[in-house]
Amino acid sequence: MIWNRTSLLGLEPLEVQEIETILELAKEFKLHLQKKELPSKNLKGKRIVNLFMEPSTRTRVAFEIAAKSLSADVISIASQSSSLTKGETLKDTAKNIQALGADAIVIRHSSAGSPLFLSKTIPVPIINAGDGAHEHPSQALLDIFTLREKLGTLSGKNIVILGDILFSRVARSNLWGLKKLGANVTFVGPSTLVPRDFEKLGANVSHNVNESLKKADAIMLLRIQHERQSTSHFPSLEEYTKVFGLNMDRAKLLKPNAIILHPGPINRGVEIDSSIADSKNSVILQQVTNGIAVRMAILYLCANIPIKP
Amino acid sequence: MNILHLKNGQVVDPSSETNEVKDLWVQGSKFVKEEEIKGQAPIEVLDLRDKLILPGFVDLRCHPRNVTRGSTENISSITKTAAQGGFTSILAMPDISPSIDNPGDARYARECADRDAVINFHLAGALTENLNGKKLSPIGSLKESGVVAITDCPKSTQNNEIFVKGVEYAAMFNLPVIDFPRELSLSKYGTAHDSSVALAMGLGGYPRMAEELFVQRSITVSRNLGVPLHLSSISSKGSVELIYEAKSKGINVTADTTPHHLFFTDARIKDYNTNFKTHPPLREQSDQEAIIKGLEEGTIDAICSAHEPHQLYLKQAEYDVAPAGVTSLETCFSAVYTRLSENSDDIAMKCAKWLSYNPAKILKIAGGDLEPGNQADFVVVNPQEGKIFTEHETLSLSTNNPFYEMPLKPVVEKTFVSGKVVYE
Numbered sequence: 001m002i003w004n005r006t007s008l009l010g011l012e013p014l015e016v017q018e019i020e021t022i023l024e025l026a027k028e029f030k031l032h033l034q035k036k037e038l039p040s041k042n043l044k045g046k047r048i049v050n051l052f053m054e055p056s057t058r059t060r061v062a063f064e065i066a067a068k069s070l071s072a073d074v075i076s077i078a079s080q081s082s083s084l085t086k087g088e089t090l091k092d093t094a095k096n097i098q099a100l101g102a103d104a105i106v107i108r109h110s111s112a113g114s115p116l117f118l119s120k121t122i123p124v125p126i127i128n129a130g131d132g133a134h135e136h137p138s139q140a141l142l143d144i145f146t147l148r149e150k151l152g153t154l155s156g157k158n159i160v161i162l163g164d165i166l167f168s169r170v171a172r173s174n175l176w177g178l179k180k181l182g183a184n185v186t187f188v189g190p191s192t193l194v195p196r197d198f199e200k201l202g203a204n205v206s207h208n209v210n211e212s213l214k215k216a217d218a219i220m221l222l223r224i225q226h227e228r229q230s231t232s233h234f235p236s237l238e239e240y241t242k243v244f245g246l247n248m249d250r251a252k253l254l255k256p257n258a259i260i261l262h263p264g265p266i267n268r269g270v271e272i273d274s275s276i277a278d279s280k281n282s283v284i285l286q287q288v289t290n291g292i293a294v295r296m297a298i299l300y301l302c303a304n305i306p307i308k309p
Numbered sequence: 310m311n312i313l314h315l316k317n318g319q320v321v322d323p324s325s326e327t328n329e330v331k332d333l334w335v336q337g338s339k340f341v342k343e344e345e346i347k348g349q350a351p352i353e354v355l356d357l358r359d360k361l362i363l364p365g366f367v368d369l370r371c372h373p374r375n376v377t378r379g380s381t382e383n384i385s386s387i388t389k390t391a392a393q394g395g396f397t398s399i400l401a402m403p404d405i406s407p408s409i410d411n412p413g414d415a416r417y418a419r420e421c422a423d424r425d426a427v428i429n430f431h432l433a434g435a436l437t438e439n440l441n442g443k444k445l446s447p448i449g450s451l452k453e454s455g456v457v458a459i460t461d462c463p464k465s466t467q468n469n470e471i472f473v474k475g476v477e478y479a480a481m482f483n484l485p486v487i488d489f490p491r492e493l494s495l496s497k498y499g500t501a502h503d504s505s506v507a508l509a510m511g512l513g514g515y516p517r518m519a520e521e522l523f524v525q526r527s528i529t530v531s532r533n534l535g536v537p538l539h540l541s542s543i544s545s546k547g548s549v550e551l552i553y554e555a556k557s558k559g560i561n562v563t564a565d566t567t568p569h570h571l572f573f574t575d576a577r578i579k580d581y582n583t584n585f586k587t588h589p590p591l592r593e594q595s596d597q598e599a600i601i602k603g604l605e606e607g608t609i610d611a612i613c614s615a616h617e618p619h620q621l622y623l624k625q626a627e628y629d630v631a632p633a634g635v636t637s638l639e640t641c642f643s644a645v646y647t648r649l650s651e652n653s654d655d656i657a658m659k660c661a662k663w664l665s666y667n668p669a670k671i672l673k674i675a676g677g678d679l680e681p682g683n684q685a686d687f688v689v690v691n692p693q694e695g696k697i698f699t700e701h702e703t704l705s706l707s708t709n710n711p712f713y714e715m716p717l718k719p720v721v722e723k724t725f726v727s728g729k730v731v732y733e
Contacts, residue, residue, distance in 0.1 A: 198505075
């Protein structure tokens with residue numbers, strides 16, 4: 001078992017063996033979860049602070065359940081209730097949380113790089129729960145965990161990620177993780193949301209959905225954040241759905257066993273046809289369940305190490 | 310009057326293309342010829358054997374933040390920092406508190422500068438009121454109140470009509486106009502140059518296009534109105550190409566770049582270090598090479614410090630929240646020399662051209678040479694001595710300088726303004 005760090009800031013810096021360590025441990029925790037029993041590897045007496053400075057429901061709740069399933073004490077701070085609204089700097093907030101005796105901080109923040117900034121500021125393990133358009137490692141790890149459950153080894157498998165890639169931390173973390181495990185990753189979407197420069201990071205880039213779907217072993221759809229991009233990145237949601245949405249006709253192009261993932265929340269009828277989201281190929285709800293086991297593994301690996309003063 | 314004899318120094322002066330060991334004489338505040346002081350004994354002799362004497366540096370862009378007081382920077386601290394870096398004249402951008410968009414505040418700043426500045430402190434007046442690009446500021450009255458140039462830097466007037474009229478109007482008063490080329494609709498949320506580096510980091514939004522479109526605008530405006538325009542802080546290869554073409558057609562545009570764009574690329578921002586969040590952002594190797602070539606060939610005329618002080622707590626923040634801009638007055642010359650001395654002959658002469666002679670010509674102000682009869686603004690440099698700058702010795706009130714902890718060579722040993730030592 002190889003694990004060389006106290007913080008999980010992203011998948012880009014991880015070694016393959018470290019990813020394997022998390023996934024192995026998650027598998028173990030998933031069995032405990034199914035039996036509803038407290039694992040012997042737990043975080044009893046540890047204090048986990050969820051610092052969520054951007055709206056989030058499922059990630060925050062999943063981290064809370066994961067921490068509680070390890071018997072840790074969890075405190076969740078949402079941006080509305082923190083002192084940030086009063087103009088406190090992130091550095092000061094972090095130092096205060098450290099002073100309150102946190103054993104690990106799970107942070108969600110709209111600014112890329114803020115978990116790294118925290119980890120340099122205070123000697124407390126930092127777990128990135130999504131930072132701007134940078135990384136969302138726990139989401140990618142649960143995606144990879146789910147993909148492996150369904151597809152076995154990912155080496156040589158074709159994974160298509162379709163949607164708003166430019167602003168997506170999920171796409172970036174998946175790219176790093178999947179590439180390390182030997183998969184081929186294709187980013188698909190309008191040219192304004194899938195710039196060619198992603199090729200330099202190791203992804204295939206395509207603007208042709210139909211062609212990409214034919215080869216896919218799995219397709220991951222990303223939420224279209226129309227409140228942000230509809231004015232300048234594509235003409236309208238209707239046009240997006242027409243050109244890039246996963247509808248019944250397009251779903252027929254998929255291999256029969258190809259699986260469909262979505263990190264949620266879903267816009268039914270926009271990036272995915274409602275019935276496809278509920279079809280037998282969809283693993284969207286398994287992703288959510290697996291998310292708890294994966295986050296238990298992350299919390300255990302990061303928070304179980306004594307903090308040096 | 311006091312006579313100062315500068316003996317045995319290597320005199321580097323682009324105005325007369327001098328680069329030789331020779332003696333200089335200063336009487337009072339001015340350089341004089343030896344025969345003018347014949348028979349009078351010098352009060353002071355400085356033996357400058359193995360030292361360089363360059364015209365004092367003239368900065369085309371810096372931001373003092375406050376006229377007086379304040380904890381980021383003010384006229385007193387910025388002029389001391391400038392003197393530390395060998396600058397004898399600086400041009401303050403109008404985004405001071407209070408902003409230089411009206412004669413009253415211009416006069417107040419002028420008054421404070423006359424009291425607090427240790428070097429020649431020049432003011433740029435705003436092109437538009439509050440620098441917000443909506444209504445022209447009273448440019449004629451600003452000139453009467455002592456401004457020597459007009460600009461909305463660090464902003465750029467987005468409205469083309471107001472920009473064109475402002476340039477035309479300022480030309481009537483023979484005031485140089487400086488544009489900081491940034492088209493805002495393409496770079497509104499820009500935190501970094503759009504490259505694969507920024508893409509991986511989840512940053513970006515300040516593409517080359519945002520600069521190049523407005524470089525082209527200035528070229529077109531200059532050509533059609535027949536008036537000079539200066540482009541500040543050039544960071545992109547495409548801009549250098551546009552300026553090259555414009556100059557070869559005889560269009561009257563000039564341009565500068567910054568020491569950080571010569572020294573660093575966007576690879577430096579990889580760990581979200583906000584001291585490399587510059588304004589405009591650091592770009593790629595190809596941009597840097599084009600800018601250096603542009604300097605060597607004369608497409609880029611000058612190097613400005615782009616000294617933008619920010620308080621530490623503001624820089625110690627999330628990358629997209631932290632303000633852009635770095636300090637560099639004290640390290641500018643040393644950084645430029647260090648960066649370009651390897652591949653460039655006669656680097657001292659070139660520095661004198663880019664940092665002294667050309668900026669003074671662009672601003673139409675005194676300085677930039679070592680000619681008898683002119684103000685004795687000069688620097689003494691020990692070419693053998695290098696240094697690692699740190700935040701502890703800077704005279705600036707801010708420490709957001711990306712050149713700290715790097716070996717730079719050489720450093721300024723002494724700075725003279727009007728024949729008097731202002732830094733040693």
